[in-house]
Amino acid sequence: MPTVIGVTAPDLILPPPDQHTPPAAVLQTPQGRTTRPLEASLSDMHALLEQHGYVIVLCPASLPASALHRLHTVRSVLESDRIALLDLDLPPLGLSLLALQLRQLSLCDFSPGVLASAARLLSHYIYAGAVLSSVTKLDRVPVSLKQHAKSWVPGSQFAVLANPKPQLIRLGSGGQGARLEPPPFATQLLFAKGQLQTEWVTSTLARSWHVQAIAEAPLPAESARWWATGKLIEFAAAIPDISVLYQLVSSVKREECHWCGLELIGDRCGFCSSPLPETENQSRPQGVLTTGHQRKAISP
Structure with a gap:
């Protein structure tokens, strides 16, 4: 069986585009008033390791500390050492897409x-x-303070890009020009x-981004906490x-982890979080994108 990809909530699982894509595993954890015995969590993880060998869990950055x-x-x-816990600062819907890709x-x-370790690479895209x-x-x-102040104006709406590079703009009348x-x-x-009415995403944004297709999904419960509002x-x-x-x-280029092999x-390393030794990493720029030909590989 292939390595299993795990998520922390069932609403972070997107339907597969074909019959061959493996399902994701849901690692239920105690959140809010919900309690789950440690023994149950241990049993679930042990079963996944026995069946798949390795488990990669994508954890939202907004996940409660507990x-x-x-x-x-x-x-x-x-x-x-066969469990990878990847803490990625992607919004919940983006994390769902990354889980599907993996x-x-x-x-x-x-x-x-x-x-x-490919999770960090793919998150940049x-x-x-x-x-x-x-x-x-x-x-x-x-x-900015100006943008913060405009939030108090009735009817204001903002378009925010959190990844790969933060950007925030205020939408005008009907969102035109933004x-x-x-x-x-x-x-x-x-x-x-969520609890917001606007066609800006499916009209203005979709046109300006020249997307190939558009699909709708249920809003993950984690989204309201990540974006600090349910009106989105x-x-x-x-x-x-x-x-x-x-x-x-x-x-x-592939390397061998000097800690876990x-x-x-x-x-x-995605499993033990050990960085490459400085001697192996000194010729690399910061981040996971190391050569120009990788960007060319995804050009349309």
């Missing part, structure tokens, strides 16, 4: 270590944001409606072609 602590406790108690790539010939009615409590992207920086490659657009429409654009994703990952790409 939930993240439970996952680390499970890994510690099981004393397993599920698709898990069927390819990538080792578990490469697949885990997911354009994730939202339309918000207010940015007064938003702390995920920089908000523009977020588009992806320089072909994408499909996914959106999820979340969106995310990503590369839909699995062959392009495969080429992107396979074009990066697994293969990796980039500058850090």
Whole structure:
């Protein structure tokens, strides 16, 4: 069985585009008033390891500390180096897309270590944001005092791009004239409606980004906490072609982790979080994108 991709809530699982994509595993953790015995969490993780060998869990940055602590406790108690806990600062809908991409790539010939470290690489190619009615409590992207003040104007709406590069604009009447920086490659657009009414995402944004297709998904429960408001429409654009994703990952030089021995790409092991030694990493620029030909690989 391929390496299993895990998420922390069932609403972070997107339906697969085909019958071959493996399902994701839901690692239920204690959140809010919900309690779940540690023994149950240990049993679930042990079963996944027995069936798949390796588990890669994508953890939202907005996940409560108690939930993240439970996952680390499970890994510690099981004393397993086959569990990767990846804390990624992607909005929930973008994280769902990343989980789907990794599920698709898990069927390819990538080792578990490469697949885990590929999450950081692929996250750079997911354009994730939202339309918000207010940015007064938003702390995920920089908000100027002027933009903060305009949040108090009735009817104000803001378009925010959180990844890969933060950007915030105020939408005018009907959202006309506002523009977020588009992806320089072909994408499909996914959106999820919260308690906000606007067609800006499916009309203005979709046209300016020249997306190949548009689809709607349910809004993840984690979105309101991540964006600090329930009055939003979340969106995310990503590369839909699995062959392009495969080429992107396979074009990066592979290294061996000096701590756990697994293969990796980039500058850090996804399983043990150990960075590459300075002697191996000194010729690399910061981040996981190391050569120009990787960007060419995804040009439309």
